[in-house]
Amino acid sequence: MQRIEIQQIKKIKHLYMYSKETDCVYNRQQHQGVNTPIYTSTANRYIGYEEILYPRNFNTENQLAIVEKLCRLEQAEAGMIFSSGAAAISTVLFSFLKAGDHVLFSQEIYGGTVKLVVEEFAKFNIAYDFVSGAAMENIGAMIRENTRLIYTETPSNPLLSVVDLEQVSRVAKKHGILSVVDNTFATPINQNPIALGIDIVLHSGTKYLGGHHDLCFGVVVTSQQLKDAIYPSALNFGGSLNGLDCYLIERSLKTLALRVEKQNNNALQLAKALQENPAIGRVYYPGLPEHPNHAIAARQMKKGFGGMLSFELKDTSRTAAFLNRLQLIIPALSLGGVDSTICQPATSSHASLSEQERQEQGITEGLLRLSVGIESAGDLLHDIESALA
Numbered sequence: 001m002q003r004i005e006i007q008q009i010k011k012i013k014h015l016y017m018y019s020k021e022t023d024c025v026y027n028r029q030q031h032q033g034v035n036t037p038i039y040t041s042t043a044n045r046y047i048g049y050e051e052i053l054y055p056r057n058f059n060t061e062n063q064l065a066i067v068e069k070l071c072r073l074e075q076a077e078a079g080m081i082f083s084s085g086a087a088a089i090s091t092v093l094f095s096f097l098k099a100g101d102h103v104l105f106s107q108e109i110y111g112g113t114v115k116l117v118v119e120e121f122a123k124f125n126i127a128y129d130f131v132s133g134a135a136m137e138n139i140g141a142m143i144r145e146n147t148r149l150i151y152t153e154t155p156s157n158p159l160l161s162v163v164d165l166e167q168v169s170r171v172a173k174k175h176g177i178l179s180v181v182d183n184t185f186a187t188p189i190n191q192n193p194i195a196l197g198i199d200i201v202l203h204s205g206t207k208y209l210g211g212h213h214d215l216c217f218g219v220v221v222t223s224q225q226l227k228d229a230i231y232p233s234a235l236n237f238g239g240s241l242n243g244l245d246c247y248l249i250e251r252s253l254k255t256l257a258l259r260v261e262k263q264n265n266n267a268l269q270l271a272k273a274l275q276e277n278p279a280i281g282r283v284y285y286p287g288l289p290e291h292p293n294h295a296i297a298a299r300q301m302k303k304g305f306g307g308m309l310s311f312e313l314k315d316t317s318r319t320a321a322f323l324n325r326l327q328l329i330i331p332a333l334s335l336g337g338v339d340s341t342i343c344q345p346a347t348s349s350h351a352s353l354s355e356q357e358r359q360e361q362g363i364t365e366g367l368l369r370l371s372v373g374i375e376s377a378g379d380l381l382h383d384i385e386s387a388l389a
């Protein structure tokens with residue numbers, strides 16, 4: 001029954017393409033109500049039905065409603081919703097990799113993904129290399145005969161470096177290997193890796209897609225063929241999501257374009273103002289013309305440069321005091337929500353690295369990573385300036 005409805009609705013796509021703002025809101029799976037009803041059954045009739053409805057089969061109505069929206073936003077054919085970003089990442093990697101394979105990862109990726117690689121790959125005899133930002137330009141030279149996949153993240157965490165996705169996809173295609181991008185920081189509003197030739201896009205939906213610091217989920221979107229290749233492993237690993245959370249995601253997605261637009265604008269305003277502040281050293285934001293990868297970012301981030309920025313306090317001894325004195329911006333680890341949050345990577349997200357490793361990556365003691373929310377930019381700036389004073 002559900003399948004037929006979705007097929008019928010898909011035909012509409014060819015008649016008229018809506019903008020992202022509309023795709024965030026408009027529910028193409030038509031029900032009597034405006035929203036998808038919350039569907040909680042785990043036992044479903046099978047006689048007379050082609051497909052068995054079951055949450056771990058990634059095929060319930062609530063799961064499909066958000067997959068449909070995210071596929072439109074990411075210009076993908078098919079996808080799946082997972083119980084966390086980590087579940088999405090591990091499922092994708094382990095569905096394609098086998099003993100003897102090799103993977104290239106860009107160096108500046110989420111710490112949890114690094115841990116997954118370092119702690120799990122050796123058990124399965126999978127080799128890997130981490131490629132530094134500058135070397136990404138010459139990634140073709142690092143491909144081995146057994147390289148199966150290139151995995152990257154852009155903008156990166158916490159230094160907001162930008163990887164040229166068209167270049168990565170060109171190299172991957174030339175060598176017949178898969179390209180995977182974690183698009184969490186950019187969001188599908190600002191950046192669509194599939195349109196740039198990338199094969200698979202992942203999200204920690206826990207961040208911008210959920211957007212209110214109250215949901216944990218992951219997303220994979222790709223071609224129908226690659227989704228079919230990932231699906232059997234996804235079924236075995238079992239990282240699916242329940243209907244209640246899916247319903248909340250559907251609600252969050254309605255405001256995604258609005259939230260991201262505000263966060264883009266706020267972040268750009270703050271980055272410009274922080275650059276002028278004598279107490280602040282370097283500001284890292286791909287929207288600033290001074291950012292080393294600004295030209296690539298301007299080419300591939302179509303609507304804005306995102307809500308994440310980092311900056312360094314000149315006097316690092318004041319970092320703890322500065323964080324304590326903030327009234328509005330919350331020292332907290334996660335990101336992408338409507339509330340602005342800030343963290344010191346050296347003592348939080350990147351604390352597990354040695355001091356030398358942090359230095360090599362440019363993560364200083366005074367570096368602070370700000371996730372800009374939807375409050376007034378003036379109030380956020382006032383909060384930072386007051387805490388610095």
Ligand SMILES: Cc1ncc(COP(=O)(O)O)c(C=O)c1O
Pocket residue numbers: 084085086087110112153157182184185203204205206216217218
């Ligand atoms: C860029 C990025 N990817 C993936 C993840 C993992 O997502 P989750 O925490 O939803 O498992 C995170 C979490 O912080 C992240 O920042």
